[in-house]
Amino acid sequence: MSVRILIPTPLRAYAAQQASLQAIGPDVRAVLGELTAKYPALQKHLFDDSGKLRSYVNIYKNEEDIRYLQGQGTALAAGDTVSIVPSVAGGSGVAEELPKLSKEEIRRYSRHLIMPEVTLEGQRKLKAARVLLVGTGGLGSPAALYLAAAGVGTLGLVDFDVVDESNLQRQILHGTGDVGRRKVLSAKDSVLSVNPHVNVVLHEVRLTSENALEILKDYDIVADGTDNFPTRYLVNDACVLLGKPNVYGSIFRFEGQASIFGAPGGPCYRCLYPEPPPPGLVPSCAEGGVLGVLPGMIGILQATEVVKLIMGIGEPLVGRLLLYDALGMTFRTLKLRRNPECPVCGDHPSIKELVDYEAFCGIADEPEEDETALTAVELKARLDKGEKLVLLDVREPHEAAIARIEGSRLIPLNDLPGRVSELDSTDSIVAYCHHGLRSASATAFLRSAGFRKVQNLSGGIDHWAVQVDPNLARY
Amino acid sequence: MKIRVLYFASLREKLGRAADDLEVPAGATPRAVLDQVLGEKLAQYRAAVAFSVNHEYTPGDRPLSDGDEVAFLPPVSGG
Ligand SMILES: [Zn+2]
Numbered sequence: 001m002s003v004r005i006l007i008p009t010p011l012r013a014y015a016a017q018q019a020s021l022q023a024i025g026p027d028v029r030a031v032l033g034e035l036t037a038k039y040p041a042l043q044k045h046l047f048d049d050s051g052k053l054r055s056y057v058n059i060y061k062n063e064e065d066i067r068y069l070q071g072q073g074t075a076l077a078a079g080d081t082v083s084i085v086p087s088v089a090g091g092s093g094v095a096e097e098l099p100k101l102s103k104e105e106i107r108r109y110s111r112h113l114i115m116p117e118v119t120l121e122g123q124r125k126l127k128a129a130r131v132l133l134v135g136t137g138g139l140g141s142p143a144a145l146y147l148a149a150a151g152v153g154t155l156g157l158v159d160f161d162v163v164d165e166s167n168l169q170r171q172i173l174h175g176t177g178d179v180g181r182r183k184v185l186s187a188k189d190s191v192l193s194v195n196p197h198v199n200v201v202l203h204e205v206r207l208t209s210e211n212a213l214e215i216l217k218d219y220d221i222v223a224d225g226t227d228n229f230p231t232r233y234l235v236n237d238a239c240v241l242l243g244k245p246n247v248y249g250s251i252f253r254f255e256g257q258a259s260i261f262g263a264p265g266g267p268c269y270r271c272l273y274p275e276p277p278p279p280g281l282v283p284s285c286a287e288g289g290v291l292g293v294l295p296g297m298i299g300i301l302q303a304t305e306v307v308k309l310i311m312g313i314g315e316p317l318v319g320r321l322l323l324y325d326a327l328g329m330t331f332r333t334l335k336l337r338r339n340p341e342c343p344v345c346g347d348h349p350s351i352k353e354l355v356d357y358e359a360f361c362g363i364a365d366e367p368e369e370d371e372t373a374l375t376a377v378e379l380k381a382r383l384d385k386g387e388k389l390v391l392l393d394v395r396e397p398h399e400a401a402i403a404r405i406e407g408s409r410l411i412p413l414n415d416l417p418g419r420v421s422e423l424d425s426t427d428s429i430v431a432y433c434h435h436g437l438r439s440a441s442a443t444a445f446l447r448s449a450g451f452r453k454v455q456n457l458s459g460g461i462d463h464w465a466v467q468v469d470p471n472l473a474r475y
Numbered sequence: 476m477k478i479r480v481l482y483f484a485s486l487r488e489k490l491g492r493a494a495d496d497l498e499v500p501a502g503a504t505p506r507a508v509l510d511q512v513l514g515e516k517l518a519q520y521r522a523a524v525a526f527s528v529n530h531e532y533t534p535g536d537r538p539l540s541d542g543d544e545v546a547f548l549p550p551v552s553g554g
Pocket residue numbers: 267268269270271272338339342343344345346
């Protein structure tokens with residue numbers, strides 16, 4: 001009955017630098033006994049004076065926490081893996097004192113303290129915890145506010161953006177008066193007004209392969225609330241490499257998803273999606289829109305999982321992908337498994353350091369000079385000269401109802417293949433949409449269908465409104 | 476055999492519906508069903524979609540059984 005015991009980095013100093021070893025025994029108690037007999041210095045880091053497992057030490061049999069099995073009496077079979085995992089909040093996993101609470105903090109957190117699942121110890125774990133929120137937008141906003149209110153001791157905030165009016169419909173860290181301010185500063189004000197006891201650490205940078213490990217290494221848990229694929233893969237890979245849980249949330253229009261990636265034995269984002277989608281296939285919130293309250297739901301799910309991980313209570317959302325549909329008001333859970341072939345968390349990983357995630361996601365550094373594109377100012381000049389142009393609006397009718405360029409024809413992008421016969425391939429056509437992405441697809445499609453004189457309005461009607469017609473509504 | 480197919484996120488938006496009940500040949504795989512649903516117009520989704528069968532993530536080449544519920548999950552990046 002040989003089983004493998006995995007020893008976490010901070011404890012290897014007490015186990016002759018071993019990362020794993022084989023042991024023989026019928027249950028967890030027996031193999032841990034064998035381990036501490038071999039390395040007596042480990043004893044006081046795993047067990048307290050009365051011989052109980054220390055609260056900041058979690059033991060997993062394969063993918064399951066033994067607290068949800070039969071504790072140390074959990075039976076083992078040959079080939080099982082027993083992982084020793086320091087609790088995320090205790091920090092290093094080496095015996096260290098949790099911070100004390102002041103009288104004022106005890107009053108503030110009394111509704112936590114009276115619950116036997118939390119108690120003073122759980123609240124002190126929250127105070128000891130260091131949580132990094134990547135993004136202070138739709139997901140990061142509710143997550144930051146609730147984590148601050150709950151008493152998380154250190155909150156790191158990563159964002160390099162500035163508050164825009166179109167953020168206010170959902171990004172509740174930022175108010176009307178914050179428009180134009182740096183997001184990290186307005187986020188910090190909101191967090192401290194909820195709870196001045198929080199130590200807020202600002203990272204006003206774009207997370208990159210160069211800085212990610214350095215920033216993430218000081219935190220116990222990372223919550224991913226970014227809005228683009230390169231950063232999602234970067235956060236995933238960095239968390240796997242550092243062994244930090246990544247509490248993941250993502251949203252699209254009326255739907256959201258959440259999970260915990262990179263937890264011991266559990267899957268990572270790449271187990272689910274090894275490769276990013278082709279660029280332009282999956283619209284962002286700016287392109288696809290998003291229901292304002294949607295990130296509230298998903299961000300709070302993330303905050304809930306963070307709090308549970310810190311206190312070590314309940315069933316973490318590891319190995320499960322939660323799918324939320326606001327329109328149907330349904331939640332479904334899909335079972336996920338770690339993929340042994342996963343390029344980053346698999347048994348033989350091919351990715352051992354961070355890569356260039358922009359290139360990985362097919363996003364070029366510099367957009368190439370494109371002869372098929374023209375600017376709003378160029379379009380205006382050509383129209384003013386009296387040139388005969390067909391303005392083709394490829395947006396949806398409900399968008400055209402908000403604002404349109406005079407004299408344009410509406411054929412939504414999705415209908416274009418079926419309605420292409422309505423256009424004349426000898427005409428000069430300028431396609432436009434909201435920001436220039438859909439019309440770029442339309443331009444490419446029409447060119448492949450034999451239309452030679454098609455151009456795309458870069459920046460879409462939004463640039464037109466800014467540069468040419470300020471009376472037009474922007475949305 | 477009969478299966479139920481669920482569409483999520485951008486695929487749901489593109490197709491304009493959330494689900495289909497489909498008659499497919501015995502032993503059809505999630506990937507084959509996806510190809511059939513996407514047709515040529517949405518072929519660029521082929522490589523981007525993850526699959527689950529009966530609430531469990533699964534590779535695209537596992538044969539389906541009668542009555543299975545298949546979900547097609549394109550990735551989502553909004554935050
Ligand atoms: Zn993985």
